[in-house]
Amino acid sequence: MTLKENELRVSSDVEKNIHEHLTSLTKSLHEYFPEQLQDMDWVQNPFVNHTKPSMLSVSEYENLIDIKFSSTLKQKYEEGTFNLNAFWIGLKDEYPEIVNRAISLLLPFVTTYRCETGFSAYAYTKSKYRNRLDAAPDLRVQLSDIKPNFNAILRKYVKKFHSSH
Template identity: 40%
Template sequence: MSGKEAQEQISKVPLSNNTISRRISEMSTDINEEVVKQIKSERKFALQVDESTDIAEKCQLVGFCKFIDKDIVEQFMFCKELQTTTTGEDILASVNSYLTQHGLSWNYCCGICTDGAPSMKENPYIITTHCFLHREALVAKRCEEELTEVLNQAVKMGRLEGIVTSVNKMKGFQRKLKSWKSAVQKDDVSNFPSLQQPGYKEKLDWIVSPFELADMAEELDFTAIESDEFLDMSADSTLKVKFEKSDVTLAAFWHGTLGEYPNLAKKAISLLLPFSTSYLCEQAFSAMATIKSKQRNRLLSLEDDIRVALSTIRPDIKSLCSKHQSQVSH
């Protein structure tokens, strides 16, 4: 549709001062309800929160969640203005308010990634992470130019990183440092492969290589039930073939074992979900700078606009339209 016909149709759309704002709010509510519904369905989730100051010098707290719906899903949760101070207690109160309002429990939160704010541990089993990007930024301030470039490359990988993959890479790098130190002490400055301790396996290796560590089940951090399930699964040749030949992600693989090995799968998922960086919050702050600009610095609430802009869930437009009666302009 174009030209005069389109102009006539558009002219029929009511556009009062608050029409656009109300429509955005309705879409935002619809998206948020779907996100909450999905989290409640899958139960386990992880959080990523960070705060930043907008152009009106108001502190905005942004939160994202991660859960598994067949595979990893990351979604915007909220953007709340911190009215007074920005202490860990203030951040916790704001996050807790959102969770309580939507019937979400800390008991199902398996991880939270922040910029290092304290007092966030409502559940003793929550994995708390100080954002790797913030750590790298702090280190970069004191680094030489060559090392800063290395850190910049690491930052670019932030979106693809999770707790498990980051831990594996950090462990590998630590071993390289030991190798380099030993080589230098022997006046050998050539590159050496990572040192490997025979028979040594990291506590998280079972998630990445679940069929190779059966003989070391007793050394892994398992309960008796988890250990039994791990031994049963490691002997499951059909599942092993599927694991080795399938192109599914680790999260999708473990989600698929919930029915047969529920305790082990839940443990794996709880370790795969936590964020290692707050990259999503950084993206939200970029969107916030665009939405709340100098020309729109009196915008009272950012949450609805940011949710509609960033969420990968599309609002149910047909359902929303059915709730409104069409009114022809006069």
């Protein structure tokens, strides 16, 4: 078998494995969130035309219609200067019912992502530092949304070091 044939075979195998994995993930998501996945398009984009999602009450659907026809909200949405969670949370005061419903649909994906990120960081840390039993300090830094300002930290310690000597 030539090198090119071998590369094509490996590429085909990788593509097949990815396809199988994505199919499996889709099936798992439908098992965990069966009706929610079909009715979630309004959460992802409240400005498209859709029929009333079966999960929404009449008052929630009326809120969705109000949001859909708000040119100010549509402009904010299209500018894309926020994430989906921030968009819905920003509407909490004006449309509490529909926002609570949207957040309840978005929350499982956020928590699953956080859990998987934590597990991946833990597995990486434990394999990198096999002899370390306590991975918590490293994980705290790896999983934090707050990015440290290393320049400020170094300036503080350099200043402290110079003042003590």
